[in-house]
Amino acid sequence: MLKLLKENKLFLILTVVFWILLLVLIVDIPKAKLHLLLNMYHNHILDVIFINFTQVGGALPFIVGGCLLFYRFGAAMIVLIPQLLITIPLYGLKQWLDMPRPVVYFQDLHLKFPQVPGVDLCVTNSFPSGHTTAAFAMFLGLSFIVKNNSFLKVLFFILAVGVAYSRVYLSQHFAGDVLGGSVMGVLFVLIYMYFHNRWHKDWMNKSLLRLRG
Numbered sequence: 001m002l003k004l005l006k007e008n009k010l011f012l013i014l015t016v017v018f019w020i021l022l023l024v025l026i027v028d029i030p031k032a033k034l035h036l037l038l039n040m041y042h043n044h045i046l047d048v049i050f051i052n053f054t055q056v057g058g059a060l061p062f063i064v065g066g067c068l069l070f071y072r073f074g075a076a077m078i079v080l081i082p083q084l085l086i087t088i089p090l091y092g093l094k095q096w097l098d099m100p101r102p103v104v105y106f107q108d109l110h111l112k113f114p115q116v117p118g119v120d121l122c123v124t125n126s127f128p129s130g131h132t133t134a135a136f137a138m139f140l141g142l143s144f145i146v147k148n149n150s151f152l153k154v155l156f157f158i159l160a161v162g163v164a165y166s167r168v169y170l171s172q173h174f175a176g177d178v179l180g181g182s183v184m185g186v187l188f189v190l191i192y193m194y195f196h197n198r199w200h201k202d203w204m205n206k207s208l209l210r211l212r213g
Contacts, residue, residue, distance in 0.1 A: 001194050004144060011143040011153045015136070015186060018161060022179045032109060034175055035102060038168050039114040046169070047116045054166035056159065057131025061138040068145075074204030078141040078196065082188045083134060090133055090184060094125035101126045102171045119170050128180030129173045135163035136185030144193060160185075 005012065025034055065080035103121040106113040115121070139156035146152045164178040173181075 001197060004193055004197065007147060008140070008143050008153065010150055011140060011157050012186075014154070014157045015140075015160075015182065018157075019179060019183065022175055026176050026179065031174060031176070032106065032111060032113075035168065035171070036113065038165075038175060039171070042114055042116070042169075050166040050169045051116060051119060053162060054131055054170060054172075056138075057129075057133075057135040057163045057167075061134050064138060064142075069208050072205060072207050074196070074200070075145045077204065078144055078189075078193070079138055081196075082137045082141060082185075082192045085192065086133055086137060086184060086188045090128065090130055091125075093128065094130070097127050098124055099126040099177075100124060102174060105174075113171055114169075116170050119172075122172060126173055127177045128184055129164070129167050129177040130181065131167055132160075132164040132173070132178040132181030133185040136160045136182045137189050138185075140186055140189045144189075 061083050065076050068076035068079055101122050102113055104123050139160040143153045143156050164182055167173040167178055
């Protein structure tokens with residue numbers, strides 16, 4: 001496990017820096033003010049980009065995991081199993097906390113907030129961000145798969161942060177929601193990887209294309 005952490009220290013270090021910076025902002029700046037600060041600049045092009053890019057945290061991890069079955073079963077498991085393991089605790093926590101989304105929070109304060117045309121805003125279960133959780137889990141999993149490719153690891157981190165920011169940009173979540181989601185996504189992948197290495201079997205090196213190999 002230590003070897004895997006060392007091989008992926010670039011993604012993990014960048015993620016920890018992201019967490020620290022975001023936590024400092026959350027602690028130092030009031031919730032509504034921080035949301036408005038992170039949404040200072042909107043335009044039509046960014047609206048279109050983030051409306052589409054936010055879907056990376058939707059069904060895409062399962063599509064990517066499905067495609068990886070044709071590459072290597074073990075690689076597919078690194079992407080798919082954490083997504084499945086996260087589902088119950090993620091949505092259980094959402095339901096238990098039942099925190100208001102930005103649309104409700106700002107309406108209660110009688111304040112205007114940035115909205116993107118065509119986006120249906122959710123009203124409850126704000127914490128943590130499910131899309132951010134799924135994105136960080138998928139991209140960290142892919143980082144483990146590509147091993148020593150530093151460029152891809154940095155790219156995966158940037159894409160994960162992009163999904164996190166899209167949730168704030170679209171006013172579906174607050175900064176604290178994406179912080180919590182990213183922590184959950186990383187944590188579940190690391191937990192899975194611990195057992196993945198201990199229980200590695202030869203068949204994990206095969207794929208749907210090499211079942212007879």
